[in-house]
Amino acid sequence: MQERAPRTQGGPRGKQYYKRKTCKFCEEKSLPIDYKSPQILKDFITERGKILPRRITGTCSRHQKKLTTEIKRARLMALLPFTVHE
Amino acid sequence: MGLLNHKEDFMNLYEMMFIMNPDIGDEEQEKLITRFKNTIGKNKGEVIRFDDMGLKSLSYKIQKKLRGHYFLVYLEGPGALVAEVERFFKLDENIIRFVIVKLEKRITRQDLEPKAEPQPQPVPAAEPGDVGV
Numbered sequence: 050m051q052e053r054a055p056r057t058q059g060g061p062r063g064k065q066y067y068k069r070k071t072c073k074f075c076e077e078k079s080l081p082i083d084y085k086s087p088q089i090l091k092d093f094i095t096e097r098g099k100i101l102p103r104r105i106t107g108t109c110s111r112h113q114k115k116l117t118t119e120i121k122r123a124r125l126m127a128l129l130p131f132t133v134h135e
Numbered sequence: 136m137g138l139l140n141h142k143e144d145f146m147n148l149y150e151m152m153f154i155m156n157p158d159i160g161d162e163e164q165e166k167l168i169t170r171f172k173n174t175i176g177k178n179k180g181e182v183i184r185f186d187d188m189g190l191k192s193l194s195y196k197i198q199k200k201l202r203g204h205y206f207l208v209y210l211e212g213p214g215a216l217v218a219e220v221e222r223f224f225k226l227d228e229n230i231i232r233f234v235i236v237k238l239e240k241r242i243t244r245q246d247l248e249p250k251a252e253p254q255p256q257p258v259p260a261a262e263p264g265d266v267g268v
Contacts, residue, residue, distance in 0.1 A: 130194040
């Protein structure tokens with residue numbers, strides 16, 4: 050899970066600025082979005098197994114779309130959980 | 136679209152992953168694989184690569200099982216093949232789960248053919264005429 054970038058102080062009118070998050074898959078083109086590699090997909094789901102939204106991970110629209118289908122495929126093949134119970 | 140009049144002649148590349156019951160014996164497993172390959176052969180399909188991914192633990196219980204035997208298959212065939220293979224997977228009770236994915240157009244057959252590193256398979260040596268590089 051990617052953490053929120055630290056707050057930067059002193060913006061005009063007390064606005065808070067966050068460091069712009071970038072899409073992991075755009076930066077590293079060779080990184081596969083594939084249901085067969087659940088280790089990579091694991092970074093984009095919560096501990097509960099839910100798919101993390103784009104606004105948290107910074108993934109671009111195109112890759113998020115692909116990511117969603119691949120996570121769902123991985124769930125179907127029991128490579129990722131649907132839910133995690135405590 | 137519309138350019139292909141003989142739709143049944145058009146070949147696609149497919150990726151299939153299936154989970155087999157891990158509790159069945161080697162013999163039965165062998166039989167199942169042969170039957171699977173026969174189904175493909177009958178429907179004008181061709182197996183490009185057949186990988187045994189081995190036993191893996193499942194993320195959740197399926198049919199009260201916690202482990203499964205994973206297989207990954209790449210094949211080439213007409214669209215009608217998919218329905219037949221799907222039927223085969225559904226009918227066989229030793230197949231726990233399966234997924235069939237049609238590969239993108241930019242992926243070619245050469246990308247899928249087994250390379251030397253994953254598992255040394257008795258691949259017949261290429262004919263001298265074929266080696267153009």
